[in-house]
Amino acid sequence: MLHKKAKRTTGNESKQLLNPVYSRIPLDRPIPRNEMPEEEMLPQTAYQIVSDELILDGNARQNLATFVTNWMEPEARQLMADTFDKNMIDKDEYPQTAELERRCVNILANLWHAKDEKETIGCSTIGSSEACMLAGMALKWKWRERQRAAGKSIERPNLVMGINIQICWEKFCRYWDVEPRLVPMEPGRYHLTAEEAVKLCDENTIGVVAIMGSTMDGSYEPIEAISQALDRLQSERGLDIPLHVDAASGGLVAPFIQPDIVWDFRLPRVKSINTSGHKYGLVYPGVGWVVWHNHSDLPQELIFSVNYLGGQTPTFALNFSRPGSQIVAQYYNFVRLGKEGYRRIQQACQDTARYLSGEIARLGPFQLLSDGSDLPVFAFTLKEKTNFTVFDLSQRLRDRGWIVPAYTYPKNLEDLAVMRIVVKDGFSQDMANLLLNDLKRHLNYYAAHPESKHDGGTPGFSHGASHEEKSVNKGK
Secondary structure, eight states, X not given: OOOOOOOOOOHHHHHHHHSOGGGXXXXXXXXXXXXXXXXXXXXXXXXHHHHHHHTXXXXXXXXXXXXXXXXXXXXXXXXXXXXXXXXXTOTXXXXXXXXXXXXXXXXHHHHTTOSOGGGOEEEEEXXXXXXXXXXXHHHHHHHHHHHXXXXXXXXXXXXXXXXXSOHHHHHHHHHTTOEEEEEOOBTTBOSOOHHHHHHTOOTTEEEEEEEBSOTTTOOBOOHHHHHHHHHHHHHHHOOOOOEEEEOTTXXXXXXXXXXXXXXXXXSTTEEEEEEETTTTTOXXXXXXXXXXXXXXXXXXXXXXXXXXXXXXXXXXXXXXXXXXXXXXXXXXXXXXXXXXXXXXXXXXXXXXXXXXXXXXXXXXXXXXXXXXSSSSEEEEEESSOOSSOHHHHHHHHGXXXXXXXXXXXXXXXXXXXXXXXXXXXTOOHHHHHHHHHHHHHHHHHHHHOTTXXXXXXXXXOOOOSOOOOXXXXXXX
């Protein structure tokens, strides 16, 4: 009979195994933070060191700043654990994972009313930031094709969008040498409108980006109206400008609870759409998706071929190695929940958002900028000057773990400071009532201490990814 060779236990390991966890070597002395320790340690010890530090993080379930999913079913978590070791780029080694990715793209194309799923093309990405980069590149390459065919200059491309866009679009413009034409906000207008969009368009405009769910207040931009305005612009001036929809959040909300809103491939001018699977797609970060309505909308120069089981498979993502686990989890959600399940979850989120926004409006000092009628997201500000600011209140809410961001709006509305709440799956009406109780407690404190001076808190904002922030105005 063969016997495994017994592992030799060193004296140091023996001491660690015999000692209680908090007296183990090397927990009786500081751990190097910026260089590797000279000696190895037991896995339990390393785990304890890292776990103890993470206690200082906020509680993800109470993070009302982030759009990112922070709860999944045990079965989904198990599937992700089972597939952490699968590299998504190795499609010939993991052909079934690649097949699940293809199915997810088709599911999204159908959900967004593509005429024929066989005519669409798309892929998974590391969140919507990569997806936006790919969509932006396609817009620029297609614009260059049109300009060259017309014998015109390709030197000064521009991209039209609202100033409320996510920072990844500014990154795209800087990385790929495109002029960002940002429509500023005005009192009462917090996102891009059709009238403002067409004002900035010219023959060098590679496209217009419209947002299906602004991160600033959760509102949908009027995509159908923008598309119609671009149609009129073409008929009047001959400018055929495509439309990309950044549906990072709304792409997996509107189809289920607002199906009558026309914003997707039902509009011929919409050439591409991105969404974040790790937001209202209900998957842990990070996974995004980008879909083009037709193969012709994605320039061939951006597509590379890799050998796939004797054939050729197109790849056009920016990233190379990445885990397949999020794709598997996304497919799990699609087949597990179906349209009915997604509708139930998103409607519950919106119901909670509408309830919470209504109760906050009734507290007295707050004015709603949005109420959760679009995304299950709303923003509110102080009606008038008080002895506290939204930044003070945001900080005080952390005494019980609530993470509610406070931030200022961008150009032309810099003096408008707001708080914003994102309601996601797992945030119940019971939890909303707990938050309301804490808001009332802090308001009572300020009422009882009218002489209090506000702390002059620094504007802060939390996103959770992903993806990516430059300033308080650009988080998702």
